[in-house]
Amino acid sequence: MTSPKHQELPPELEAPLARAKKLEWLTASYVLSVLVVMYLALGQSQAMKTAWADDMLGLVAPVSFLLTTRFVRRNATPEFPYGYHRAATIGYLTGSAALLIIGTLLFFDGVKALASGERPSIGLAVVLGYPIWAGYLMIAALIWSTVPSYFLGKAKLPLAEQLHDKVLYADADTNRADWQMGTATIFSIIAIGWGWWWADAAISLVLSGSIILDGYKNLKQAVFDLMNQTPKTVSRQDDDPIVEKVAGLLCGLDWVREVKIRMREEGHILYGEAFIIARNTDNILAKLHQASADTHRLDWRIKDFVLAVVDELPE
Amino acid sequence: MKLVLISSSFLLALVGGLLGLLAGNSHYPKDPNDTLKRVQHGTLRVGYTRAEPWVVPGLQEPQGIEPALVRSLAQRLGARIEWVGGTEQHLFEALKAHELDLLIAGTTDESPWKTEVGLTRPYVETTVYVGAAPGTTLIASLKGQTVAVPLGTDIGHFVRQHDAQPAYRAQLPGGAPLAAGYEWQLQSWGYRRLNNLELKKENHVLAVPPGENAWLLALETFLYQHQAQVHQLLR
Numbered sequence: 001m002t003s004p005k006h007q008e009l010p011p012e013l014e015a016p017l018a019r020a021k022k023l024e025w026l027t028a029s030y031v032l033s034v035l036v037v038m039y040l041a042l043g044q045s046q047a048m049k050t051a052w053a054d055d056m057l058g059l060v061a062p063v064s065f066l067l068t069t070r071f072v073r074r075n076a077t078p079e080f081p082y083g084y085h086r087a088a089t090i091g092y093l094t095g096s097a098a099l100l101i102i103g104t105l106l107f108f109d110g111v112k113a114l115a116s117g118e119r120p121s122i123g124l125a126v127v128l129g130y131p132i133w134a135g136y137l138m139i140a141a142l143i144w145s146t147v148p149s150y151f152l153g154k155a156k157l158p159l160a161e162q163l164h165d166k167v168l169y170a171d172a173d174t175n176r177a178d179w180q181m182g183t184a185t186i187f188s189i190i191a192i193g194w195g196w197w198w199a200d201a202a203i204s205l206v207l208s209g210s211i212i213l214d215g216y217k218n219l220k221q222a223v224f225d226l227m228n229q230t231p232k233t234v235s236r237q238d239d240d241p242i243v244e245k246v247a248g249l250l251c252g253l254d255w256v257r258e259v260k261i262r263m264r265e266e267g268h269i270l271y272g273e274a275f276i277i278a279r280n281t282d283n284i285l286a287k288l289h290q291a292s293a294d295t296h297r298l299d300w301r302i303k304d305f306v307l308a309v310v311d312e313l314p315e
Numbered sequence: 316m317k318l319v320l321i322s323s324s325f326l327l328a329l330v331g332g333l334l335g336l337l338a339g340n341s342h343y344p345k346d347p348n349d350t351l352k353r354v355q356h357g358t359l360r361v362g363y364t365r366a367e368p369w370v371v372p373g374l375q376e377p378q379g380i381e382p383a384l385v386r387s388l389a390q391r392l393g394a395r396i397e398w399v400g401g402t403e404q405h406l407f408e409a410l411k412a413h414e415l416d417l418l419i420a421g422t423t424d425e426s427p428w429k430t431e432v433g434l435t436r437p438y439v440e441t442t443v444y445v446g447a448a449p450g451t452t453l454i455a456s457l458k459g460q461t462v463a464v465p466l467g468t469d470i471g472h473f474v475r476q477h478d479a480q481p482a483y484r485a486q487l488p489g490g491a492p493l494a495a496g497y498e499w500q501l502q503s504w505g506y507r508r509l510n511n512l513e514l515k516k517e518n519h520v521l522a523v524p525p526g527e528n529a530w531l532l533a534l535e536t537f538l539y540q541h542q543a544q545v546h547q548l549l550r
Contacts (some may be wrong), residue, residue: 044430119347119526121433124535131539133344133532193344197526 009073010300013163020159020168021069024062027152027171031058034145041141043134044120046113047188047204048142050106051181054211055145057099058178061171064091068167072267082304085267086226092167093222100215106208114201120192135189142189146182149175161234164268164301166225169234170218177214181207228264242270242299249294255279255287260313263305270299273306275313284309342529348413350523350530359394359416361385362406366421369519372400380548381419381521384438387544388537407432410524417534418522428522433531437518438538439545441497443470444513446506451492457512463491470495473514499549 009017038052068088076083112118125134153175160169184203191199231240243263250259257279263272274295278284288307295305346352363370363377371379376398389396399406403420407428410418422428424437445462447453454460457477464470464481471481474495488494488504501508521538523531538545 195345195347
């Protein structure tokens with residue numbers, strides 16, 4: 001049986017990958033600029049602090065994407081015979097755990113601020129010699145943290161689907177969430193200006209709640225991935241139709257009587273086995289060779305699919 | 316499509332909100348407890364505690380840099396000042412509970428109360444330098460030197476960080492060849508300021524009740540416009 005190279009990506013996906021890398025570099029530098037701008041405008045607002053922490057987490061996905069795209073396409077070695085694809089899942093696991101922990105800390109911060117009636121003070125800022133209310137400066141910083149985010153997220157979604165990259169998908173999702181978070185934070189600054197000091201802590205609670213939910217959802221998925229859950233679509237909602245496609249192909253072969261398929265995802269790549277009960281075993285090597293080649297041709301993500309002829313299907 | 320709709324309505328609300336804010340600028344931001352409205356042509360309750368030269372207790376009223384600033388502020392607001400002396404702890408607690416409108420205590424932005432109350436942005440920055448007595452030779456490093464420092468401050472700590480020995484004095488400079496002091500103190504002693512031997516920076520602020528943002532903004536704007544007066548008072 002052939003031993004396919006792990007680093008191969010179909011030529012038509014090279015361009016989207018390059019574009020995705022460029023977008024992630026752009027995102028990483030953009031998030032850094034947001035962090036600096038927000039830090040300079042950061043005052044006593046609890047919602048502002050929550051938004052800042054969330055922006056910092058926005059670095060996790062681009063950095064893990066850029067790091068893992070370097071590693072995952074390396075060839076398998078005797079030490080790591082299945083290749084490096086799972087590096088992507090590990091990056092995903094740590095990122096989502098960070099999300100969950102920070103969300104929880106911010107939630108308790110918000111509860112404390114609300115319970116003890118902390119009133120955020122926002123005073124004067126001097127911009128180029130002009131004294132203005134610092135709240136306006138914060139709003140400007142927040143607009144910088146939202147509008148570009150929205151467009152970045154929108155540009156990444158189709159690439160994530162094409163490349164079947166979950167880290168990229170999660171990142172696009174984060175960018176979309178940032179847009180809503182930033183807007184909510186702008187409202188909380190406006191509310192502080194109206195004298196509604198409680199609105200700030202309340203909004204920060206809602207925001208930290210959404211970080212917690214995001215973290216939980218992603219952590220769960222990362223754990224499922226590591227536990228070899230059956231392949232899912234990149235948006236993680238449905239079973240990946242590819243399993244059905246492979247089953248259809250193998251069942252349609254005239255020498256196959258029964259077949260059982262097991263597949264798992266490692267990063268972008270699909271691994272798996274098909275156990276086949278053959279009608280007859282004449283010329284079986286050539287038939288298996290042909291079936292294996294056909295299966296691998298179905299989709300670029302099928303890299304290491306093993307066909308085994310057995311007497312009895314496993315449980 | 317739905318997302319675009321939601322986002323564009325967000326954006327519209329935002330732009331509308333901002334325009335509304337800019338139009339009604341004079342009443343924005345607001346105080347949850349209406350401090351600014353109350354003190355204008357009313358009574359300004361000012362807590363003070365001894366912190367020379369910022370606050371110097373006087374016979375009837377406190378003197379010094381910060382009381383002088385408060386008096387011009389009160390004049391500007393048409394407010395009568397009610398001076399309340401006390402310990403820093405009690406006064407900050409009262410300020411946090413909105414029982415005072417302003418607190419002057421030579422406070423800096425390092426104050427541990429900074430998260431509990433509202434602090435203005437620094438209205439003046441002062442630096443403690445090492446100065447050399449007239450006629451002494453200039454030095455580049457403090458290593459192994461002895462520097463006269465005031466008792467009851469943390470200046471001695473910063474002197475030790477320069478590998479020098481502090482000599483504690485109740486009265487400065489007391490004829491010491493090297494002494495630590497603020498710029499204006501060195502000037503009045505006739506000591507030469509050693510610019511490369513900066514010991515400590517202090518950013519001076521005033522304290523207001525938490526979250527009274529119109530009042531905070533009015534006070535900060537006043538301080539910003541009176542920077543020249545502050546520097547005059549320091550001399």
